[in-house]
Amino acid sequence: MREENQMEMLKQIAAGLASQFGPNCEVVVHDLEDSDCTIAYIENGHVSGRKVGDGPSKVVAEQLFHSGEVPQDHLAYLTRTPDGKILKSSTLYIRDSGGKVSAILSINYDISALLMIENALSGLLSTADGSAPAERISVLNVNDLLDDLIEQSVALTGKPVALMTKDDKVRAIQFLSRHGAFLITKSGDKVAKYFGISKYTLYSYIDTKLQEEKRHEQD
Numbered sequence: 001m002r003e004e005n006q007m008e009m010l011k012q013i014a015a016g017l018a019s020q021f022g023p024n025c026e027v028v029v030h031d032l033e034d035s036d037c038t039i040a041y042i043e044n045g046h047v048s049g050r051k052v053g054d055g056p057s058k059v060v061a062e063q064l065f066h067s068g069e070v071p072q073d074h075l076a077y078l079t080r081t082p083d084g085k086i087l088k089s090s091t092l093y094i095r096d097s098g099g100k101v102s103a104i105l106s107i108n109y110d111i112s113a114l115l116m117i118e119n120a121l122s123g124l125l126s127t128a129d130g131s132a133p134a135e136r137i138s139v140l141n142v143n144d145l146l147d148d149l150i151e152q153s154v155a156l157t158g159k160p161v162a163l164m165t166k167d168d169k170v171r172a173i174q175f176l177s178r179h180g181a182f183l184i185t186k187s188g189d190k191v192a193k194y195f196g197i198s199k200y201t202l203y204s205y206i207d208t209k210l211q212e213e214k215r216h217e218q219d
């Protein structure tokens with residue numbers, strides 16, 4: 001049973017967070033005692049297009065379905081709205097005195113405009129000959145090398161995978177190829193899954209670079 005003042009406290013926190021971080025920050029309070037209309041309070045609902053009385057999101061529905069389990073807070077992950085906004089989200093599970101999850105506090109910050117600014121700045125940071133800033137290669141043990149190379153390949157494009165075009169993915173994967181990522185056992189499977197493409201597409205992106213080099217040699 002939820003404590004009487006818990007919901008009012010969550011509403012107060014939601015209002016404070018929204019005021020602190022501005023109109024791009026949506027804060028939602030879900031009341032799990034009402035499984036059909038879980039949204040009991042929302043600030044800046046224009047971010048996701050939701051309102052008080054709306055039904056549960058996927059993460060809330062999963063919590064309702066697995067009510068006997070003990071979920072862990074999920075912090076700073078990316079989500080996408082139906083109209084294409086990219087949100088940096090956090091989900092916090094609020095428990096009653098008995099330890100049961102009775103409410104969920106969700107924070108969703110629209111970072112779409114920030115990603116555009118990041119891309120614009122990457123252009124300003126390019127050198128006079130049009131090349132990008134120097135690529136960073138860390139000296140790591142072999143178990144961490146692939147993860148680090150994937151991180152660098154994403155940073156090189158200046159976009160999260162969800163916003164990458166085909167050309168962005170080709171650029172990232174060719175970076176991985178140049179730096180020996182595919183010499184690591186089973187790296188192809190991991191890279192294909194990370195970028196949301198098939199292994200056939202992965203190898204076609206690698207071959208694109210080889211074909212370009214052959215054309216330049218013939219010219």
